Amino acid sequence: MSELPPSTIDRRPTTTPLSAEERKQRMDNPGFGRVFTENMVSIRYADGAWQRGLLEPYAPITLDPAASVLHYGQAIFEGFKAYRLADGGIVTFRPDANARRFASSARRLAMPELPVERFLKAADVLIAQERDWVPSKPGESLYMRPLMIATEGALGVRPAKDYLFLLFASPAGAYFPGGVKPVTVWISEDYVRAAPGGTGMAKFAGNYGASLVAQRQAQGEGCDQVVWIDACERKYVEEMGGMNIFFVFEENGKPVLVTPELSSGTLLPGITRDSLLTLARDLGWGAVERKVTVDEWGEALASGKMKEAFACGTAAVITPIGTVKSKRGTWSVHGGETGPVASKLRELLLDIQHGRVADPHGWVHRVVLVRDARGRGRAAPRPAGRARRRPRAAAAPSRVPRAARRAPARARAASRTTARSPRRRPR
Numbered sequence: 001m002s003e004l005p006p007s008t009i010d011r012r013p014t015t016t017p018l019s020a021e022e023r024k025q026r027m028d029n030p031g032f033g034r035v036f037t038e039n040m041v042s043i044r045y046a047d048g049a050w051q052r053g054l055l056e057p058y059a060p061i062t063l064d065p066a067a068s069v070l071h072y073g074q075a076i077f078e079g080f081k082a083y084r085l086a087d088g089g090i091v092t093f094r095p096d097a098n099a100r101r102f103a104s105s106a107r108r109l110a111m112p113e114l115p116v117e118r119f120l121k122a123a124d125v126l127i128a129q130e131r132d133w134v135p136s137k138p139g140e141s142l143y144m145r146p147l148m149i150a151t152e153g154a155l156g157v158r159p160a161k162d163y164l165f166l167l168f169a170s171p172a173g174a175y176f177p178g179g180v181k182p183v184t185v186w187i188s189e190d191y192v193r194a195a196p197g198g199t200g201m202a203k204f205a206g207n208y209g210a211s212l213v214a215q216r217q218a219q220g221e222g223c224d225q226v227v228w229i230d231a232c233e234r235k236y237v238e239e240m241g242g243m244n245i246f247f248v249f250e251e252n253g254k255p256v257l258v259t260p261e262l263s264s265g266t267l268l269p270g271i272t273r274d275s276l277l278t279l280a281r282d283l284g285w286g287a288v289e290r291k292v293t294v295d296e297w298g299e300a301l302a303s304g305k306m307k308e309a310f311a312c313g314t315a316a317v318i319t320p321i322g323t324v325k326s327k328r329g330t331w332s333v334h335g336g337e338t339g340p341v342a343s344k345l346r347e348l349l350l351d352i353q354h355g356r357v358a359d360p361h362g363w364v365h366r367v368v369l370v371r372d373a374r375g376r377g378r379a380a381p382r383p384a385g386r387a388r389r390r391p392r393a394a395a396a397p398s399r400v401p402r403a404a405r406r407a408p409a410r411a412r413a414a415s416r417t418t419a420r421s422p423r424r425r426p427r
């Protein structure tokens with residue numbers, strides 16, 4: 001028998017799946033990042049090549065104490081979502097863009113690039129397996145978390161030789177408790193998120209670890225989130241927490257969206273950011289990428305030129321900014337309320353993601369499933385007019401020999417609970 005290609009994902013899912021009732025209970029009011037599904041995909045990199053992947057039960061992993069991720073921090077991740085459509089089918093939104101950004105983060109961290117095709121296939125295979133975990137309640141989705149860590153046990157400071165790619169999934173509701181309410185932000189002058197030549201453009205774990213003390217300071221100032229300014233001149237607005245930021249101006253009665261430009265390499269090139277710039281242009285609005293100073297922000301609010309400000313990202317989609325605080329004072333944005341531009345864009349983006357309106361840019365990737373009469377997922381025809389390549393994940397029968405399909409006796413998926421906070425920081 002011929003060898004299976006290395007891109008194959010062997011399927012050995014849990015042999016002790018949760019009952020529908022148990023799953024339903026765990027999916028009830030899931031919050032963000034607290035509940036995990038029953039299986040995950042792992043792909044190891046060893047001997048200079050990516051190995052065959054494995055769909056296996058979600059479970060703790062073991063690491064050599066000398067694994068370089070624990071010492072020198074080679075760790076990157078991504079985040080995207082799978083959405084339930086009205087017909088019961090499931091789609092992901094621009095997963096190819098996440099796959100490319102994952103590869104670009106890997107390059108910055110001297111890690112091997114996982115080919116885009118393998119990233120996409122891992123996603124389709126896992127979503128097909130976990131199809132019953134994709135919520136259908138409004139505002140909910142299945143958040144997909146791919147990551148890569150350096151696993152080689154070696155203390156020399158150099159790129160590791162061995163890596164582990166993991167992909168797991170988490171049913172998710174609103175990112176901030178309280179849903180889509182305007183947040184209060186603190187402009188951080190004491191800490192920076194990223195500097196030119198650094199890792200700001202990569203989804204590198206260390207960026208997030210380094211942000212926590214500033215986030216804590218923002219909370220100490222009575223704010224929900226931190227706003228980052230540039231490291232060199234300390235005057236240009238960059239991002240809000242783990243989200244990109246937009247300002248809404250008006251010209252000739254039409255909104256003009258302005259967002260900090262990416263040129264300094266210090267911002268994460270958000271996929272939501274890119275999508276909103278495109279949607280604004282589709283709507284005949286202005287969409288500008290340029291530098292915005294903190295001074296301009298305050299002056300444009302005072303003069304009434306700036307109508308709204310909001311942040312955007314996969315997890316929270318669009319979060320309006322209602323109040324801005326800094327050492328120089330407090331400003332209100334749109335009377336502290338959600339503005340019409342933020343509302344319109346949020347609704348439009350969610351409508352595209354849930355297949356309720358046309359998808360003119362081909363952003364929605366069908367994971368080949370609709371529900372049949374018994375509520376099971378099955379293969380669906382590709383939507384008309386869509387010429388994009390479709391991985392066959394969903395209904396493909398496993399090509400792993402029956403004997404090899406037995407799952408190892410490992411822990412079943414477990415739900416995790418963290419303390420809830422009344423403040424509007426991520427759950």
Ligand code: PLP
Pocket residue numbers: 079239241242243244268269270271272273312313314315
């Ligand atoms: N900026 C940072 C630092 C982020 O972590 C994220 C989230 O991924 C974003 C922006 C938004 O990116 P995206 O829209 O691709 O989720």
Ligand code: COI
Pocket residue numbers: 079242243312313314315316317
């Ligand atoms: C986002 O998706 O918007 C994020 O910032 C992800 C976050 C949980 C790190």
